[in-house]
Amino acid sequence: MSGPTLVQDVMRPPVVAPEGMWFREMVRLLRDRDTEFLAIVDAEGMAVGTVTEADLLLKLARRWIEERPAGAESASHRAERRKAAAVTARELMSEPLVSVPAGQPVADAARLMRRRHLRHLAVVDPAGWPVGVVHRSDLLTVLLRPDEEIRQDVDDLLARELRGRAASVEVRVSEGVVLLGRLRGVDFPLEDLLPDVLEVEGVLAARVLDDSVSDNWRCHP
Amino acid sequence: MSERGQSATVRDVMTTAVSTISPETRLKEAAAILRSGGFSALPVVDRGGRVIGVLSEADLLVKAERPAPAATQRSYARREQEERWTGILACHLMSRPAVTVAPDAVLAEAAHLLHRHGLKRLPVVDDAGRPVGIVSRGDLLKVFLRSDEDVRRDVLERVRAEAASAGLPAVTVKVEDGVVTLRGVEVESGWGRRVTEIAEGADGVVAVRNLLNRVSEAPSEARRLAVDTPATDIEILSEEECLELLRAHRIGRIALSDHGQPLIFPVNYAADDRAVVFRTAPGMKLTESPMTKVAFEIDEVDTAAGTAWSVLVQGVAYEITSALDSLSERLRELVVEPMAPGEHRNWVAVTRHEISGRRFRLHPIE
Numbered sequence: 001m002s003g004p005t006l007v008q009d010v011m012r013p014p015v016v017a018p019e020g021m022w023f024r025e026m027v028r029l030l031r032d033r034d035t036e037f038l039a040i041v042d043a044e045g046m047a048v049g050t051v052t053e054a055d056l057l058l059k060l061a062r063r064w065i066e067e068r069p070a071g072a073e074s075a076s077h078r079a080e081r082r083k084a085a086a087v088t089a090r091e092l093m094s095e096p097l098v099s100v101p102a103g104q105p106v107a108d109a110a111r112l113m114r115r116r117h118l119r120h121l122a123v124v125d126p127a128g129w130p131v132g133v134v135h136r137s138d139l140l141t142v143l144l145r146p147d148e149e150i151r152q153d154v155d156d157l158l159a160r161e162l163r164g165r166a167a168s169v170e171v172r173v174s175e176g177v178v179l180l181g182r183l184r185g186v187d188f189p190l191e192d193l194l195p196d197v198l199e200v201e202g203v204l205a206a207r208v209l210d211d212s213v214s215d216n217w218r219c220h221p
Numbered sequence: 222m223s224e225r226g227q228s229a230t231v232r233d234v235m236t237t238a239v240s241t242i243s244p245e246t247r248l249k250e251a252a253a254i255l256r257s258g259g260f261s262a263l264p265v266v267d268r269g270g271r272v273i274g275v276l277s278e279a280d281l282l283v284k285a286e287r288p289a290p291a292a293t294q295r296s297y298a299r300r301e302q303e304e305r306w307t308g309i310l311a312c313h314l315m316s317r318p319a320v321t322v323a324p325d326a327v328l329a330e331a332a333h334l335l336h337r338h339g340l341k342r343l344p345v346v347d348d349a350g351r352p353v354g355i356v357s358r359g360d361l362l363k364v365f366l367r368s369d370e371d372v373r374r375d376v377l378e379r380v381r382a383e384a385a386s387a388g389l390p391a392v393t394v395k396v397e398d399g400v401v402t403l404r405g406v407e408v409e410s411g412w413g414r415r416v417t418e419i420a421e422g423a424d425g426v427v428a429v430r431n432l433l434n435r436v437s438e439a440p441s442e443a444r445r446l447a448v449d450t451p452a453t454d455i456e457i458l459s460e461e462e463c464l465e466l467l468r469a470h471r472i473g474r475i476a477l478s479d480h481g482q483p484l485i486f487p488v489n490y491a492a493d494d495r496a497v498v499f500r501t502a503p504g505m506k507l508t509e510s511p512m513t514k515v516a517f518e519i520d521e522v523d524t525a526a527g528t529a530w531s532v533l534v535q536g537v538a539y540e541i542t543s544a545l546d547s548l549s550e551r552l553r554e555l556v557v558e559p560m561a562p563g564e565h566r567n568w569v570a571v572t573r574h575e576i577s578g579r580r581f582r583l584h585p586i587e
Contacts, residue, residue, distance in 0.1 A: 018549065020539050020572060023427040024398045027365045036359065043540045053341075053358040059427065060332030060361055087400060087428050088572070090539070110285040117339065119279075136278045137261060139285050143252045175249040176284075177309050204248050204284050205309045219244045219312035 008102035011123050011132035014039045019090040037120040039130040040093045047130040049093030058084040099124045110139045145202030147173040153200045176204035232324040235345050235354035241266045244312035264344040265315050271350035274317035321346045367425030369396040375423040399427035407433040458578035463532045467492040473519040491555035496572045498552045500565035532578035541570045
C-alpha cells in the first residue's frame with residue numbers, strides 16, 4: 001500500500017484576489033479562471049479569507065435576505081446581510097480562513113468539509129501563503145480507485161489480521177463494494193473485519209456475503 | 222439576456238443538455254459521470270422521466286471519509302442515516318424530494334432556492350416534472366457581467382416609467398462596475414426609496430447609491446422648488462464637479478477613528494475617478510489597521526469672491542503598497558509628493574463609497 005492520497009495530490013493552483021477587488025471583477029475572475037473559489041489576500045499576500053460563488057450569489061437573493069426580521073437575527077444571518085450588500089472582496093469574504101495543510105490525507109479534508117459545510121478548502125503553507133485549493137469534486141477522485149487496487153489492499157489487510165487463515169476468506173470487489181465470503185470451516189466472525197475494510201481507500205461499502213441484512217442493497221419505494 | 226425593462230429568467234441562462242441517472246445507478250458509476258462531465262450534481266429520474274431526487278458531490282463525499290462514519294457513528298445513527306453510510310445505489314444517497322425550479326422563474330428566485338437549500342445547481346423542470354435543463358450558480362452570476370451601459374439604460378427606463386406614471390421628475394443614473402448612483406431631488410417622501418428599489422430590480426445591479434437630495438418641505442412646496450427654483454444659497458455640487466475639484470487640488474485632510482478617538486491630519490494626495498491615494502511613513506495608524514472607515518475632505522474659502530466650497534469623500538482606506546490588482550497598480554502611478562519630512566514608502570488608497578460637495582455664498586459680516 002502506497003499510503004493514503006494526500007491533499008497535495010488532488011489540489012489545484014489557487015486563484016488569488018486582493019481584498020480591494022470589486023464585485024464584478026470577482027465574477028469575471030471566477031468565470032475567466034473557471035473556478036468557484038477565490039483566496040483573498042492582504043497587501044502582504046497572506047491569505048485572509050475566501051469568496052465563493054455562493055457568497056456572490058447572495059446578491060441575487062438579497063430581497064429575501066433583507067426581508068427577514070432584523071430583531072432575532074443569528075450571526076450567520078447578519079453575515080449574509082452584510083454579504084448581500086457588499087461591493088468589495090473585503091466586505092464579502094468569509095473569515096477566518098478555513099485551511100488544510102498540503103500533506104493532510106484527503107479523507108481528513110473530506111471530514112472537515114462535511115463538518116463545516118464547505119465546498120472548498122484553501123491549502124496554505126506554514127507561513128500562511130496560499131498554495132492551492134481543493135474543491136469537493138477533487139476529493140471524489142479517491143472513489144474512482146480501480147477495484148484491483150482496492151482488492152490488493154484488502155488482501156494485505158486480511159493477511160495482516162488473519163495470518164494463516166486469510167486463505168479461507170474469499171474477497172470480491174465490484175465497483176468499490178467489497179464482499180467477504182466464508183469458505184467452509186471458517187469459524188471466526190468476519191463482521192469484525194468490516195470497519196477495517198471500510199477504511200481502505202476507495203471502498204464504498206463492505207458486507208459479509210451470507211449477511212442476512214440485504215435490504216439496503218436495493219431501492220425502497 | 223433579456224429585453225430591457227424585463228428581468229431575465231432561468232430559461233435564458235440554463236444549460237439545456239442534462240445528464241440524468243436512474244435510482245438504480247451504482248454509486249461508482251455516478252461518481253464517474255460527475256467527474257467526467259464536470260457536474261456537481263445529477264438529477265435522478267424515475268421510469269416516467271420525472272425528477273425524483275438529486276445525487277450531488279456532497280452526498281457522495283460521505284464515502285470518501287476514512288474511517289467510514291458507519292464505524293464510528295453506528296450507535297446513534299438512524300436508519301436512514303445508516304442507509305447513506307452503507308448504500309451502494311443512487312437511491313440510497315440522493316437528496317429527495319428534489320428541489321427544482323420552473324424555466325420561467327426569475328433569476329433571483331433561483332438564487333434564493335440555491336441559497337436556502339445550500340445547493341449549487343437546480344434541475345429545471347417543466348409542468349410535468351420532466352427535466353429541461355440545469356441552472357448553476359455560475360449561470361446565475363453571469364447576469365452581473367452585463368455592461369454598465371446596458372444596466373444604465375435598463376435602470377433609466379424603469380425609473381422613467383415609474384416617474385412618468387407618478388408625475389415626478391426623473392433622476393440621473395450613473396453605473397460603474399454594476400454600482401448604480403442615482404441623483405436628483407427627492408420631491409416626495411418615499412420617492413427615493415421607491416427609486417432605489419426599482420433600480421435594484423434591474424438585472425446586473427451590484428449596489429445602489431441613492432444620492433437624491435432631500436428637500437424637507439411639504440410635498441407641494443418641494444415640487445415647486447425642484448421644478449422651478451433649483452438655485453438656493455447653498456449649491457449642491459454634482460459628482461463631476463466634486464471630482465474636478467479633487468483632481469485640481471493637492472492637499473486634503475484625512476479623518477479616522479482610532480479606537481473611538483477621532484484623528485485628523487493633512488496629506489498630499491492624488492485622485493482618480495475611483496479613489497484618493499496618499500503616501501505615509503511606515504508605522505502610521507492607517508497602515509496598522511487596514512480597511513478602516515475614513516473621511517477625506519478638501520475645501521477652500523475665497524473671501525474676495527465671497528464664496529466657499531467643500532468636498533467630502535467617505536470610504537475605506539487600505540494599503541496598496543504591494544497589492545497586485547490592476548486598480549492598485551494604476552493608483553501607484555499617480556504622482557504624490559508628501560509634504561512632511563521623512564520616508565513615505567507606504568501607499569494608502571481610499572476607495573470612495575460616497576462623494577458629496579457644496580458651494581455657498583459667505584454671509585457678509587454685519
